Amino acid sequence: xxxxxxxxxxxxxxxxxxxxxxxxxxxxxxxxxxxxxxxxxxxxxxxxx
Amino acid sequence: xxxxxxxxxxxxxxxxxxxxxxxxxxxxxxxxxxxxxxxxxxxxxxxxxxxxxxxxxxxxxxxxxxxxxxxxxxxxxxxxxxxxxxxxxxxxxxxxxxxxxxxxxxxxxxxxxxxxxxxxxxxxxxxxxxxxxxxxxxxxxxxxxxxxxxxxxxxxxxxxxxxxxxxxxxxxxxxxxxxxxxxxxxxxxxxxxxxxxxxxxxxxxxxxxxxxxxxxxxxxxxxxxxxxxxxxxxxxxxxxxxxxxxxxxxxxxxxxxxxxxxxxxxxxxxxxxxxxxxxxxxxxxxxxxxxxxxxxxxxxxxxxxxxxxxxxxxxxxxxxxxxxxxxxxxxxxxxxxxxxxxxxxxxxxxxxxxxxxxxxxxxxxxxxxxxxxxxxxxxxxxxxxxxxxxxxxxxxxxxxxxxxxxxxxxxxxxxxxxxxx
Ligand SMILES: [Zn+2]
Numbered sequence: 001x002x003x004x005x006x007x008x009x010x011x012x013x014x015x016x017x018x019x020x021x022x023x024x025x026x027x028x029x030x031x032x033x034x035x036x037x038x039x040x041x042x043x044x045x046x047x048x049x
Numbered sequence: 050x051x052x053x054x055x056x057x058x059x060x061x062x063x064x065x066x067x068x069x070x071x072x073x074x075x076x077x078x079x080x081x082x083x084x085x086x087x088x089x090x091x092x093x094x095x096x097x098x099x100x101x102x103x104x105x106x107x108x109x110x111x112x113x114x115x116x117x118x119x120x121x122x123x124x125x126x127x128x129x130x131x132x133x134x135x136x137x138x139x140x141x142x143x144x145x146x147x148x149x150x151x152x153x154x155x156x157x158x159x160x161x162x163x164x165x166x167x168x169x170x171x172x173x174x175x176x177x178x179x180x181x182x183x184x185x186x187x188x189x190x191x192x193x194x195x196x197x198x199x200x201x202x203x204x205x206x207x208x209x210x211x212x213x214x215x216x217x218x219x220x221x222x223x224x225x226x227x228x229x230x231x232x233x234x235x236x237x238x239x240x241x242x243x244x245x246x247x248x249x250x251x252x253x254x255x256x257x258x259x260x261x262x263x264x265x266x267x268x269x270x271x272x273x274x275x276x277x278x279x280x281x282x283x284x285x286x287x288x289x290x291x292x293x294x295x296x297x298x299x300x301x302x303x304x305x306x307x308x309x310x311x312x313x314x315x316x317x318x319x320x321x322x323x324x325x326x327x328x329x330x331x332x333x334x335x336x337x338x339x340x341x342x343x344x345x346x347x348x349x350x351x352x353x354x355x356x357x358x359x360x361x362x363x364x365x366x367x368x369x370x371x372x373x374x375x376x377x378x379x380x381x382x383x384x385x386x387x388x389x390x391x392x393x394x395x396x397x398x399x400x401x402x403x404x405x406x407x408x409x410x411x412x413x414x415x416x417x418x419x420x421x422x423x424x425x426x427x428x429x430x431x432x433x434x435x436x437x438x439x440x441x442x443x444x445x446x447x448x449x450x451x452x453x454x455x456x457x458x459x460x461x462x463x464x465x466x467x468x469x470x
Contacts, residue, residue, distance in 0.1 A: 003211075003212065004211065007211075007212075019067070022063045022066065022067065023059070023060055023063040024059070025059060025063075026055050026056060026057075026059050027053050027054065027055055027056075028054040028055075028056050028059075028062055029051070029052050029053055029054055030053075031059065031062055031063055031066055032066060034066075035066035035067065035069060035070040036070075038067075038070045038074075039070055039073050039074055039077070042070075042074050043074060043077060043078065043081070046078065047208050048077075048078050048081050048082060048208075049077070049081050049176070049208075
């Protein structure tokens with residue numbers, strides 16, 4: 001379905017910037033925040049949860 | 050104030066955190082996808098199971114999807130009419146599923162054919178409801194070892210049907226419900242061939258009922274102890290006589306069952322829509338299950354199996370409870386909930402035979418009707434029952450254990466065959 005493809009594209013878009021942000025961020029606490037956000041987004045991207 | 054720990058080695062820490070996140074993703078994926086594997090059902094234990102079909106045999110759109118599910122065909126020794134048992138329409142109501150599994154592995158009908166679907170909404174068994182902290186599995190102790198079953202969600206997995214609309218409009222009536230009800234299999238009957246994933250499942254069931262001329266359909270559910278239709282059978286108007294006769298017979302055995310007629314203004318439910326759109330007599334039953342309500346404590350597998358909950362006992366003491374003999378000591382064990390379903394199924398099969406057996410003798414009347422030029426495939430008998438051409442008016446489920454035996458020994462009947470445990 002088209003709406004699912006758009007939805008997955010938005011997740012990829014967000015994941016790219018979250019991971020980018022994780023590598024450029026100097027604050028470990030914010031890096032941990034980013035790592036936590038990645039988990040549900042990847043599970044959703046793989047259509048597991 | 051926010052906690053902040055600055056580092057000069059941010060790329061290294063990012064790599065470590067990425068590896069940890071990847072580890073968590075792999076672990077969680079393996080956990081969640083465990084629910085994608087159907088529970089084993091050992092139909093080989095039962096020589097009366099003559100065939101295992103798939104719901105996609107009746108709606109090919111379901112082929113290869115998480116909505117496809119097994120249909121077990123249990124044949125009696127003598128010819129008779131057909132009955133359909135639906136377990137697991139709501140995958141978080143395990144007594145219906147377990148009663149259906151019991152029938153597949155143990156039922157030897159004397160007359161008629163029983164179609165049993167233990168996991169009617171298979172796609173509901175592949176996930177949990179969010180925010181309920183439900184167990185993913187529960188395990189019962191059988192004589193040949195522990196046997197695990199999935200504990201699923203009330204509605205279809207959103208991975209299969211997404212996104213939910215703000216308002217779910219029921220296709221054939223225009224009735225408006227909350228958006229998430231679009232994935233509730235007991236709100237999507239009679240379904241549509243080109244409809245949503247959940248409507249496709251409903252549609253497959255309707256096609257099954259039509260193709261096999263199912264005379265009686267029983268949909269097995271559970272509800273919370275405060276819900277008004279627990280220990281109740283809801284029957285579509287044509288099924289009311291069977292429901293009331295069966296209920297009186299259960300009274301003799303000391304089992305209390307209320308009977309309600311289907312509402313005519315609430316659409317999408319199995320009993321009302323199957324009764325309306327097909328020639329089946331449609332019934333739905335609910336047992337009392339404390340793991341479903343809003344008042345219970347920890348939602349673990351113990352609550353699902355034993356139904357012992359101190360908070361429900363407190364609610365009963367404070368303001369009373371629809372489940373009026375609930376106690377924390379006895380709880381609502383799954384054996385008792387399944388025993389109720391099985392005893393009632395047997396009572397309704399007997400009631401059907403009691404009500405319609407005379408119809409077989411009414412073959413003459415049919416001839417009279419058709420010779421009058423009415424050409425009817427159904428016609429009323431002298432008691433006002435609708436008789437369908439080709440039906441014999443007999444469903445005999447044969448010998449079944451008593452309600453009390455099932456309450457204590459149910460798990461013995463669900464033993465895993467040697468070599469498969
Ligand atoms: Zn239900």
